[in-house]
Amino acid sequence: MSDIKLSEISSLPPKDSFKKEFNHETRHLIKKIGHLQHKMYAEGKKSILVILQGMDASGKDGVVKTVFSETNPSGIDITAFKKPTEEEMAHDFLWRVHQKVPRKGNIMVFNRSHYEDILIQRVNEWITMSRVEQRMSSINAFENLLQYDSDTVVLKFYLHLSHEKQQKKLQERIDNPEKQWKHNDSDWEESKKWDAYMEAYEYAINASEIPWHIIPADKQWYRNYLIATIVYEALHKLDPQLPTLDGNDPK
Amino acid sequence: MSDIKLSEISSLPPKDSFKKEFNHETRHLIKKIGHLQHKMYAEGKKSILVILQGMDASGKDGVVKTVFSETNPSGIDITAFKKPTEEEMAHDFLWRVHQKVPRKGNIMVFNRSHYEDILIQRVNEWITMSRVEQRMSSINAFENLLQYDSDTVVLKFYLHLSHEKQQKKLQERIDNPEKQWKHNDSDWEESKKWDAYMEAYEYAINASEIPWHIIPADKQWYRNYLIATIVYEALHKLDPQLPTLDGNDPK
Numbered sequence: 001m002s003d004i005k006l007s008e009i010s011s012l013p014p015k016d017s018f019k020k021e022f023n024h025e026t027r028h029l030i031k032k033i034g035h036l037q038h039k040m041y042a043e044g045k046k047s048i049l050v051i052l053q054g055m056d057a058s059g060k061d062g063v064v065k066t067v068f069s070e071t072n073p074s075g076i077d078i079t080a081f082k083k084p085t086e087e088e089m090a091h092d093f094l095w096r097v098h099q100k101v102p103r104k105g106n107i108m109v110f111n112r113s114h115y116e117d118i119l120i121q122r123v124n125e126w127i128t129m130s131r132v133e134q135r136m137s138s139i140n141a142f143e144n145l146l147q148y149d150s151d152t153v154v155l156k157f158y159l160h161l162s163h164e165k166q167q168k169k170l171q172e173r174i175d176n177p178e179k180q181w182k183h184n185d186s187d188w189e190e191s192k193k194w195d196a197y198m199e200a201y202e203y204a205i206n207a208s209e210i211p212w213h214i215i216p217a218d219k220q221w222y223r224n225y226l227i228a229t230i231v232y233e234a235l236h237k238l239d240p241q242l243p244t245l246d247g248n249d250p251k
Numbered sequence: 252m253s254d255i256k257l258s259e260i261s262s263l264p265p266k267d268s269f270k271k272e273f274n275h276e277t278r279h280l281i282k283k284i285g286h287l288q289h290k291m292y293a294e295g296k297k298s299i300l301v302i303l304q305g306m307d308a309s310g311k312d313g314v315v316k317t318v319f320s321e322t323n324p325s326g327i328d329i330t331a332f333k334k335p336t337e338e339e340m341a342h343d344f345l346w347r348v349h350q351k352v353p354r355k356g357n358i359m360v361f362n363r364s365h366y367e368d369i370l371i372q373r374v375n376e377w378i379t380m381s382r383v384e385q386r387m388s389s390i391n392a393f394e395n396l397l398q399y400d401s402d403t404v405v406l407k408f409y410l411h412l413s414h415e416k417q418q419k420k421l422q423e424r425i426d427n428p429e430k431q432w433k434h435n436d437s438d439w440e441e442s443k444k445w446d447a448y449m450e451a452y453e454y455a456i457n458a459s460e461i462p463w464h465i466i467p468a469d470k471q472w473y474r475n476y477l478i479a480t481i482v483y484e485a486l487h488k489l490d491p492q493l494p495t496l497d498g499n500d501p502k
Contacts, residue, residue: 090356091354093400101346105341131400134400135400141393141396145343145345148385149344149345149382149385150341150343
């Protein structure tokens with residue numbers, strides 16, 4: 001398979017797709033996700049790790065709020081990885097991440113993830129390219145471990161936003177009082193490094209053993225629809241069953 | 252390098268070695284270990300993970316008690332991995348292990364470790380050989396991660412006891428009231444599977460990327476001397492420096 005070039009992938013929905021119809025379908029999917037997640041939680045055998053990556057304002061928070069809005073909170077957790085603490089810095093980069101992987105029966109959503117350790121750290125040249133490659137190899141081993149040893153499905157989403165759309169959304173965070181809480185000067189600084197970030201993302205996506213879903217993210221209704229579809233299909237494939245009294249296993 | 256065969260390695264000290272001289276030297280090494288560990292703790296840059304593996308009664312507890320007896324407890328921890336809890340079983344086999352790796356400046360001693368997941372689990376056929384191989388590959392990736400990403404030196408010791416000596420020591424745990432607290436019927440059950448354990452250990456030792464130290468363990472004074480020597484040499488090589496007021500780095 002040849003390498004993915006992000007500049008060749010549209011960040012917009014296909015022509016002639018209608019917001020209203022997609023939103024209708026998304027609401028339907030969200031309900032089905034809630035239904036299946038309840039069964040998965042009750043069964044307690046498999047788990048799902050959702051990894052959300054994307055530039056600032058690409059809609060990671062929006063995905064969390066929308067796609068998982070009908071789930072049972074007992075069986076789902078969200079971890080937003082921020083700047084590492086001193087204790088986290090005193091360990092390898094996967095130390096804090098490994099602690100947060102889902103237990104059997106649960107969904108865990110990483111809002112940003114271990115990929116930041118080869119994205120922001122690479123773009124700002126806090127680490128060398130040879131360290132990036134070592135870490136990529138550790139990430140592949142780590143994600144494979146989750147899959148084979150604890151039956152965790154790893155779903156990775158890159159929210160593919162255009163630079164123009166990002167700048168528009170960052171400006172809204174200044175202009176709209178409802179959105180000002182999200183404003184952060186450093187987002188503009190990182191935005192200036194757009195091309196370097198695209199290069200770092202392309203490397204991460206192409207060097208990953210577990211494939212990424214590239215989600216056109218300029219329109220939130222299309223982005224939510226796509227992610228809801230993929231999460232629903234993963235749950236459907238797991239086919240979770242409510243345990244019964246006799247034998248505790250309906251199969 | 253050709254594969255190690257445990258049956259071809261003596262579990263006894265070389266002829267003409269004298270307990271008294273070795274014990275004298277060991278006491279000397281233990282003091283030097285304490286001195287260097289204090290510096291490593293103060294410096295807070297590197298760490299050491301000591302992995303102790305061996306059959307029941309091979310002396311893992313004795314090593315902990317002797318070799319690290321002069322260390323500053325603030326900078327050292329011991330983790331004895333027991334039968335996994337329900338929460339641990341709901342995750343991959345390295346989940347509980349990764350949480351316990353040393354932070355920068357510290358020594359962590361694993362009394363038993365992630366290797367049990369390819370030893371006891373293999374010998375009792377709780378997992379397939381193909382799972383053993385997957386786990387071995389994950390172990391190599393995990394230990395490499397610690398080395399390159401958090402400057403952790405991984406020191407692995409296999410306490411090489413003869414089957415005859417083990418049976419003698421297990422019998423002592425019945426006959427000697429001072430040792431009865433260590434007696435456990437299941438140790439005798441596992442002892443019957445000696446050959447299968449030796450095969451499982453040989454696989455783990457030969458498939459490891461970070462090499463093992465095979466420690467003849469029938470005599471505790473020789474065992475302690477060897478491990479103290481290796482731990483001392485690792486600390487000496489790290490060459491820890493007490494931070495100073497100016498620049499906080501004497502180099």
